[in-house]
Amino acid sequence: MSTATAPEHADIVEAARALEARYGTPWSTPLPAWNETLDTLLAHRSVRNYADRPLPAGTLETLIAAAQSASTSSNLQTWSVVAVENPARKARLAELAGGQSHVREAPLFLVWLADLARLEAAGARSSASVEGLHYIETLFVGVIDAALAAQNAVVALESLGMSGVYIGGIRNQPEQVAAELGLPPRVLPVFGLCVGYPDETQPAQVKPRLPQAVVLHREQYDAPSQVAEIAQYDEVMGGFQTTQGLSAAGWTSRSLARWRSRESLHGRDRLRDALNALGFELR
């Protein structure tokens, strides 16, 4: 593990470049330190085009070791992951996720699961009561555990020169995904993750994020000061969209389109019914 040291000049140049790409605006806050891990984190981009290059043996095990190193609530480890490499299964999952061809094309597709079945089964073996598993809190723990684990895997794979993209579309039809993966009751597919080497002929760009002043609050939540900063970000995103060949709609209007109606959730408006069908009581 590296320790905090004043950054070298080359690090400062690299850091400033990374931060300006991340926000699409100049960065002015002095930094305490910089390192290779921060480079990896800041350089993240979602990649949907992969090189025709297999993953080296041991890659999956390395990613899972990183994932398992993330925090987990009370060490309950209420998550699992299914690694899918079979082309036919990847193709079926690609369709279930809304026809996303990169799910089929990635050499490895990981489906991250909130897994309450493992401890439930252990309880059954020892005739223990598992009343707590029926509460929405316990499902939240599983979803959060899965997300922390998956993000560690993403950092690990990007540190190894690979890329990926999360697939929230795995929640479009959770019961069908559960059937495809042979999931027992009380296991929820939370999201997918495509993994592969990036196709360097179609490089993905770092997407600018909201200004820090919008997401970072000091001591208490500050709503009023977000308004002007969001307007500025709409300008930044408009410029970014233009470089991507998209109309310069900005952030606000494109984001609001996702929430406009029940239909704009693309079937995920029925997630509560799907959770019930998968055995979650949501008490």
Added chain:
Amino acid sequence: MSTATAPEHADIVEAARALEARYGTPWSTPLPAWNETLDTLLAHRSVRNYADRPLPAGTLETLIAAAQSASTSSNLQTWSVVAVENPARKARLAELAGGQSHVREAPLFLVWLADLARLEAAGARSSASVEGLHYIETLFVGVIDAALAAQNAVVALESLGMSGVYIGGIRNQPEQVAAELGLPPRVLPVFGLCVGYPDETQPAQVKPRLPQAVVLHREQYDAPSQVAEIAQYDEVMGGFQTTQGLSAAGWTSRSLARWRSRESLHGRDRLRDALNALGFELR
């Protein structure tokens, strides 16, 4: 960003040591590569004892830049974070989280939020319908966004020689936490995160996790083969608990105790009511 290269001998030694600490058993899978970022990820431990040492200027901004570099569903960025340094507020949050003194003692306490209010407010400014925000799916997006962001911050702070611990107890009394932080409706405190330099006189140990065969499934979920592996892990955890001065109860029985009854959720059995009170309809 580093690229995949065959690991050097020193890296192999370091990797094997890290993996054996993580699992409490020998590691036999050949690795494709190793690097400083993997070192940081594998070395994670939850730290509750902090040195009396302030965080350097610019630390918070660096952590937030890392957090914002994580993936976010459709770039909606449905999360925020409140940075708490005020001693009196930290003390109140420590009590609300179940009397956890490390919340008070950490120089920085971050409360990570699923934030549906920001886009709701933008919708109100442009008279747009935001029907989609009322679905449980949308709350899940916010919780997952917050978790991915927070985990990137954890990796960043550990790469800088700092440590932390997640505080799920922030969900014990969500309405009171929301009042303390001045949160608008439709903003959920998901968890807290203590940040500080570790007290090297009270070092925390890496906690062994379940064998990979238990959490990693190939092509389809495999329940039967978990049984023997969990029994082996109970032995490993019993040994670890002994080194920590705890009774060697293993993993299964301690974990089942958390689910035994409604009461064992320590008040979080009422999370659904709290969500409703905070303005989440959970359609």
